[in-house]
Amino acid sequence: MRRIIGIITGVAILALMIWASVLIVSSPSPKPQIGEIDYSLFDYDNIMALIDNTDYSSINPDSIIATSEITGNLPEKIIGDPNAKVLIYEYADYACSHCAEMNTVTKKLLDKYDGKVAIVYRGFLLNGYPNNVEAAAAANAAAIQGYWEKYKNLVYSEQSTWLYLTSDVVPYFGNLFVEASDGKGDLDKFYEDMESESIAKKLAFDHAMGEAVELTGTPTFRINGEKISGGDLETYVSDLVNN
Numbered sequence: 001m002r003r004i005i006g007i008i009t010g011v012a013i014l015a016l017m018i019w020a021s022v023l024i025v026s027s028p029s030p031k032p033q034i035g036e037i038d039y040s041l042f043d044y045d046n047i048m049a050l051i052d053n054t055d056y057s058s059i060n061p062d063s064i065i066a067t068s069e070i071t072g073n074l075p076e077k078i079i080g081d082p083n084a085k086v087l088i089y090e091y092a093d094y095a096c097s098h099c100a101e102m103n104t105v106t107k108k109l110l111d112k113y114d115g116k117v118a119i120v121y122r123g124f125l126l127n128g129y130p131n132n133v134e135a136a137a138a139a140n141a142a143a144i145q146g147y148w149e150k151y152k153n154l155v156y157s158e159q160s161t162w163l164y165l166t167s168d169v170v171p172y173f174g175n176l177f178v179e180a181s182d183g184k185g186d187l188d189k190f191y192e193d194m195e196s197e198s199i200a201k202k203l204a205f206d207h208a209m210g211e212a213v214e215l216t217g218t219p220t221f222r223i224n225g226e227k228i229s230g231g232d233l234e235t236y237v238s239d240l241v242n243n
Helices: 002-026 042-054 097-112 130-143 150-157 171-179 187-194 197-212 230-242
Strands: 077-079 086-092 117-123 220-223 226-228
Touching: 002 171, 002 220, 042 130, 042 171, 077 226, 086 097, 086 197, 097 117, 097 150, 097 171, 097 230, 117 130, 130 171, 130 187, 150 171, 150 187, 171 187, 220 230, 226 230
Parallel strands: 086 117
Antiparallel strands: 077 117, 086 220, 220 226
């Protein structure tokens, strides 16, 4: 009888241990608190934690936002005249292949309607995309030194090369910065800025603006508060410019 009880007890304990281990594995890890964030990790959850701890409710996402603490004291990334007749708000992820394709389209629009069209570019981080936080941090670090537009184009054109790099991805982005700046940029500052709280706040701000307009994917374009699909963008812009 004792042996039977012992077997039953052992089975029960084993079942409890298995259940507990499954519970631990299946339970989501808590998001880091602000004081726990290591900005050098380029971690998606770190950016989401910043968003969760920041109030963006007073900001109109369909407007150019002045620099402030909430943006990491970094300005909007604008190509063209911000007072242009057509102002396009673009939300994109540097690791998104469709965003890379649309980058050639937006470049063509800016050239075709020079002075009449401008783009406000905001990053929207897609969960699970490899190296996208690193790419966004690198692009913003290049922007601080005035090389963002050329750097953005390089990051998109080289997307297939850096997308699945592991330990070499940050030096790779550094090499792109040297190319974008024609060797004139400060590479040490570039790396330092990549890991800064200021850029993390900027990534969080851009993403939060996308959440505010209920983005479901990238690339997404907004003009006059209206969502425009990538396939309709050229026609829509042409109609606005010519009317």
